[in-house]
Amino acid sequence: MSDTASHNPTALQGALSSNQIKAVLQSCSEQVVEHGREGFQACIDSLDTQLIEMAEAANTDAEQMQLSEERRELRKRADALVQLFGECLTGVFIKFANGQLNTHSGEESYKRELMSLVDNEDLEETIAIASIAHDATDEYGEPLWLLAMRFGQLRGGAELAPEHNPVSPIQFCEALRQTLQTSNTSTKVKVLCYRTFNKAFIPLLEDIYPQLNQYLAAQGLLPDLSYSTAFQQAPVHTAVEADGSEVLLDSAEPHAPEPGAAVGSDAAVGPGAPVGPGAPIVAGSANEQQQNLVQAIRLLQQHIATAEMAPASSARRELVADDGFSASWLSPARPSRSGFAPVPAGAPLFSGQQLLDALEKVQLTTQGLALPLMQQGDGTEISGLVEQDSAELASQLNAQLLEAAGEDGRAVDMEDMQIIDLVGMLFDYMLSDDHLPNSVKTLLSYLHTPFLKIAFIDPDFFEQHDHPARLLLNSLAEAGARWVSNDGSAQYEIYPRIKAVVSRVLEEFQNDVRLFAELLLEFSAYTKKIARRQDLIERRAMEKVQGEEKLREVKLKVNHEVSARIQGADLPSAVLLLLLQPWSDYMTFVLLRFGDESEQWRDALLTIEQVIWTVEPKEKDDERSRQMEMHEPLYDKLNQGFATIGYDQTKVEKLCGALFALQKMALQSKPVQVAPAIMRSKLESMAAEKAGASVDLQGVSEDEQRMVDSLKMIEFGTWFEFEDGRRLKVAWYNSTTLHYMFVDQSGKQSSLKTGLELARDMLVGRAKIISGSTKPFFERALENIFQSLNAKAERVPALPES
Secondary structure (H helix, E strand, C coil): CCHHHHCCHHHHHHHCCHHHHHHHHHHHHHHHHHHHHHHHHHHHHHHHHHHHHHHHCCCCHHHHHHHHHHHHHHHHCHHHHHHHHHHHHHHHHHHHHCCCCCCCCCHHHHHHCCHHHCCHHHHHHHHHHHHHHHHHHHHCHHHHHHHHHHHHHHHCCCCCCCCCCCCCHHHHHHHHHHHHHCCCCCHHHHHHHHHHHHHHCHHHHHHHHHHHHHHHHHCCCCCCCCHHHHCCCCCCCEEECCCCCEEECCCCCCCCCCCCCCCCCCCCCCCCCCCCCCCCCCCCCHHHHHHHHHHHHHHHHHHHHHHHHCCCCHHHHHHHHCCCCCCCCCCCCCCCCCCCCCCCCCCCECCHHHHHHHHHHHHHHHHHHHHHHHCCCCCCCCCCCCCCCHHHHHHHHHHHHHHHHCCCCCECCHHHHHHHHHHHHHHHHHHHCCCCCHHHHHHHHHHHHHHHHHHHHCCCCCCCCCCHHHHHHHHHHHHHHHHECCCCCECCCHHHHHHHHHHHHHHHCCCCCHHHHHHHHHHHHHHHHHHHHHHHHHHHHHHHHHHHHHHHHHHHHHHHHHHHHHCCCCCCHHHHHHHHCHHHHHHHHHHHHHCCCCHHHHHHHHHHHHHHHHCCCCCCHHHHHHHHHHHHHHHHHHHHHHHHCCCCHHHHHHHHHHHHHHHHHHHCCCCCCCCCHHHHHHHHHHHHHHHCCCCCCCCCCHHHHHHHHHHCCCCCCCEEEECCCCEEEEEEEECCCCEEEEECCCCCEEEEEEHHHHHHHHHCCCEEECCCCCCCHHHHHHHHHHHHHHHHHHHCCCCCCC
16 A cells, blocks of 8 residues: 555445444454553552652651651552553543544643642642653654544544543643542652652553554555655645644645545645654744634635535535525625625725725614613623524625615625634634533623624634733633532622623723623633632532542441351351441541551451451360460450440440350350341341442443443543533542542532442433533634635535636
8 A cells, every 4th residue: 555545534434334443343343452551560660769869868757757657658559550551541542433533731721820729739630740741652652643643544544632642641641640640649749659650650652552553454454654755745734733634834825625524633734744743833922823723714715615606416405495594685696604795806896994894883883782680680691682693684784784875886805704703713612512501601692792803803803812802802701610500509699700801891892801801800800709719619528528428438448348258157146246336337437547557457367367256166175275365365355345436335335245255155166146137138238238338230231330430430520511501520539438428519518429329320311421622712713713624625516626
């Protein structure tokens, strides 16, 4: 297969069935998990050695004790951590297979937030992940590019960006981050973990990547793909965006993005342009990145407009007719998306001021209709206020321009039509964004006309990532998604605040964009204040639940240890009651205070065995002598344990008296009366319930089991919407007990659900995950517009060659 042929995804996808693709991914997952667990174990061993050295060199006893305690906790949970790390890597392939893999280091979001709002621990972790991922991507650029191309064949044919590539370094770093989240590791040791990971694990990618490339090539996935020849095919005229898309830079002739190129991965906009981690990347500021993205959008608009205006086939006419817009236009010529006819040759054009004047009249009309409705109360339901439709707004603008044109037959310039289209698509995306509650969408839709005015007043509006108007829209959208629900509730009076901002824009904005800077300053100051308050409330709620979950884990461990020792033993009711209730309570205290490697814990376990042994009939003299010797020490331990937990003295005397009577019978070789099966079952069930027994997944359906497994991979901070419209966030969950802690939009604990309960809610539609993104609203919208236009460009038949 030639290099050119190797880039043809269509042929390849036809060669692999869905079952074959599933088998390929399963094999890759197993290989990665096997290497990953071995490498992670090596990291833990190295970290253990370093913690010993750090403890020995500690300056204070307190520091030494803390490091020793963290090392002990690490060794105790080593197997569980290795297992969890492997599960996280498996989850990456599950997300990839479902088309949901989109892993970021978090670096992008921190660059957009003021440092005062960023938790120092999270920031250090983010910096460490970003640094490791960047360095590793540079180090293994060639095999990574080959893997990105080959895995891309399983997801549509285009090269995958690192966040979509299941074996990119960021995936391993994210697996480490999720694993560390389950431990109470200090920031200092966490940073040490990342350094150790970088030194001990990342070099193993040198073995993993060639093995995967060899396997994928053997499966027919671009077997002849060559890194060197791929980048000798064409000169570079592209820049890679943060989302993986590319745009032309300094080309001799502008080209629209190649129709059908995958967006959001690494498809080139220019023909033949190289892509990927090994390709030349033009770095730039955030403004430069926005300029490149907007340039690509405008090139696509030109490409589509040119194709639609050309006299051609019925296929092209059907495409235009299916655009979803009214057929009443300024002229009978074929219209643009905005509803305006293309410019006839030699026709006079509307000036910028004429367009602004027309928009001002449209805004006044909107203001007259909307403002009286917005002044009705502070609830999220405003009677009579409906979403402002983009097509309706275009129709109003059309009518105003028709009136202004009179008999002159003026037309809207192509560039102005593209601006009208672009702002329209921006607000269409907003209205379709599931992350935003409907009441907030309705309010923000009334900013359409003011933002269209801004786009005409400030030609660089779309390219400036820090333009006050777009920052304000980002802030309004984020606040609405965070603190307003579809059940009609809103926290911290945020809905009235959003409404007040929209009202002021409609009422006061004419042509001075400083109004947006003023509103941004006021609104951001308010949201930062309540965000800090909410974070504090949420942190306290999470600490409380984590404490409760730690206690539950300890109780479960105690119950497991006691149950394991009494299993199979025929015991009287008094012994079962003693071991399953007060002695279990004492063991819980010991485990919490001293840990499971302490002498106190081992002695408590030994006591269980001694109690059981002492009530068994004794046939030999040496057994009787031994029981007599341990009698007093055993009762001393029992009494000391019961006193420690403050157990009722009357009950202590009854239990110890019953135990003494049973031991006396055992010394006389008499069998004791065994607890009836019903009584024993009741005592064991009560003890398990008191311990908070974990979810029993036996008898669960396959769908429920798959959903439970998927829920193990969700991020802290994932938002859910329930059938009553409430929005709740997973602030934390316990991977051992499978309990999920939900907080409401004010940060207060709302509920604690088991994984099975949540899985069943999702399967029957009582709950759903709200798809979110760390990117601001405006960036998400532009990227979505780019994707939509690119998909449309693919459907536009090629123009006949001249």
